[in-house]
Amino acid sequence: MTTDLTRATAAELADLLNAGSVSSREVTRALLDRTAAVDGAVRSYLHVDEDGALAAADDVDRRRAAGEELHALAGVPIAVKDVMATRGLPTTCGSRILEGWVPPYDATVVRRLREAGMPILGKTNMDEFAMGSSTEHSAFGPSHNPWDLDRIPGGSGGGSSSVVASFQAPLAIGTDTGGSIRQPAAVTGTVGTKPTYGGVSRYGLVALASSLDQAGPCSRTVLDSALLHEVIAGHDPMDSTSVDAPVPAVVEAARRADVSGMRIGIVRELTGEGFQPGVQARFDEAVQHLVDAGAEVVEVSCPSFTYALAAYYLILPSEASSNLAKFDAMRYGLRVTPDGIDAPSAEQVMAATRDAGFGDEVKRRIILGTYALSSGYYDAYYGSAQKVRRLIADDFAAAFETADVLVTPTAPTTAFRLGDKLDDPMAMYLNDIATIPANLAGIPGLSLPSGLADEDGLPAGFQVLAPAMADERLYSVGAALEARLAAAWGGPLLDCAPDLTEVSR
Numbered sequence: 001m002t003t004d005l006t007r008a009t010a011a012e013l014a015d016l017l018n019a020g021s022v023s024s025r026e027v028t029r030a031l032l033d034r035t036a037a038v039d040g041a042v043r044s045y046l047h048v049d050e051d052g053a054l055a056a057a058d059d060v061d062r063r064r065a066a067g068e069e070l071h072a073l074a075g076v077p078i079a080v081k082d083v084m085a086t087r088g089l090p091t092t093c094g095s096r097i098l099e100g101w102v103p104p105y106d107a108t109v110v111r112r113l114r115e116a117g118m119p120i121l122g123k124t125n126m127d128e129f130a131m132g133s134s135t136e137h138s139a140f141g142p143s144h145n146p147w148d149l150d151r152i153p154g155g156s157g158g159g160s161s162s163v164v165a166s167f168q169a170p171l172a173i174g175t176d177t178g179g180s181i182r183q184p185a186a187v188t189g190t191v192g193t194k195p196t197y198g199g200v201s202r203y204g205l206v207a208l209a210s211s212l213d214q215a216g217p218c219s220r221t222v223l224d225s226a227l228l229h230e231v232i233a234g235h236d237p238m239d240s241t242s243v244d245a246p247v248p249a250v251v252e253a254a255r256r257a258d259v260s261g262m263r264i265g266i267v268r269e270l271t272g273e274g275f276q277p278g279v280q281a282r283f284d285e286a287v288q289h290l291v292d293a294g295a296e297v298v299e300v301s302c303p304s305f306t307y308a309l310a311a312y313y314l315i316l317p318s319e320a321s322s323n324l325a326k327f328d329a330m331r332y333g334l335r336v337t338p339d340g341i342d343a344p345s346a347e348q349v350m351a352a353t354r355d356a357g358f359g360d361e362v363k364r365r366i367i368l369g370t371y372a373l374s375s376g377y378y379d380a381y382y383g384s385a386q387k388v389r390r391l392i393a394d395d396f397a398a399a400f401e402t403a404d405v406l407v408t409p410t411a412p413t414t415a416f417r418l419g420d421k422l423d424d425p426m427a428m429y430l431n432d433i434a435t436i437p438a439n440l441a442g443i444p445g446l447s448l449p450s451g452l453a454d455e456d457g458l459p460a461g462f463q464v465l466a467p468a469m470a471d472e473r474l475y476s477v478g479a480a481l482e483a484r485l486a487a488a489w490g491g492p493l494l495d496c497a498p499d500l501t502e503v504s505r
Contacts, residue, residue, distance in 0.1 A: 006168070009219075010171050011224055081160045097357025099139075134153075171224060173215060177208050222479040263403045263405075302398075309429060412431065445464065
């Protein structure tokens, strides 16, 4: 076990805390000091709550000293994506239109973190309203990839992935609408899980696309993701989409790490052509590790996946245009009075506010979505996309008749350079080609590091997909693969990342 508290895993920290070897204040202080040292270069956080985190840590230490029975992760600090409502802390969604807004309530996920005694270190950066694959669409500037500060940390949850990869937090909360937990995990060498849709409450999550959004864990190990998954999952009557069913045995599966006899399905449409050679090579090696661990590999075909990207970029903008209509300058958030008008109408104030408060990518998607939902075009666009969504779900169902889990590379490439794709939205959207189908079907997915690509020495990701409410299969496969890869590498992949304390920026 490392003696550096910032590099300890959440499971290791939990063991230290429960044994009385270290206090939550010591752990929290170490992580806050790490943030002070490196976040000027990485820019993972939009807001750091030093006083609140230390107060929460002190409360856990006091309760532990008094002999109270605490949650296993009590005292382990965490960062939260700035799309989750946090009582008393700013929640901006990376947008100027919500700059300075402080919610009067906690999202259910945040409430469960607090109830578990996990100090919240701060709110992480993100693409505005979770629209993007690089975190370059944040109104407050991009986050950076700890492996190479000139490259993107993924998106929309690049702040959550980079805060974990740069050892500023052992755990973070992300949200995944089309891959925004898994793709950032892939390009930063971390682990990210999108639970089954409805498996984690969406109450208090500022909605982008209500039928796609799902909160989930970001971590450095598969076990840590499972431990956090168990904290935040479960039925919530405040969320009408919440699944009223027992939480899958994710921690038990991660500890078991057994794939013997499992059938691993390789999705023909999501490998090979279009994937960076180094990414494909690491994927192929990872599959072989699973075979060596006792799994059986089969090939499956999901032909409707060819249309997933097009369907997604009709469904998501349509739902976004509806969800973002509430930012009307009347109830909360930014209000801009148009110049040169003495007595502007409500419509004029709203137009001026939305023009000033929304960034280009948000405006682009609102326009696309409003058009797709407009009279005369609904059936041709939104309705047709929903039919494709049904076909994708059917393809998954057929594939799971043959395989217990499906596997793909998480993203087609490693992290690209900041600015490379800002002027080419389609090239940006293609980063989610392997992750989007899971959101359309509502099934769970996990990404873990598969190694470094030969071309650039940057992390590649390995994605595991499972049937709805069979999230435990993700952790069985992920943990088994993680153990074999760590043995091959001689330790965690992040040990190969640059030492950011030597970076002056």
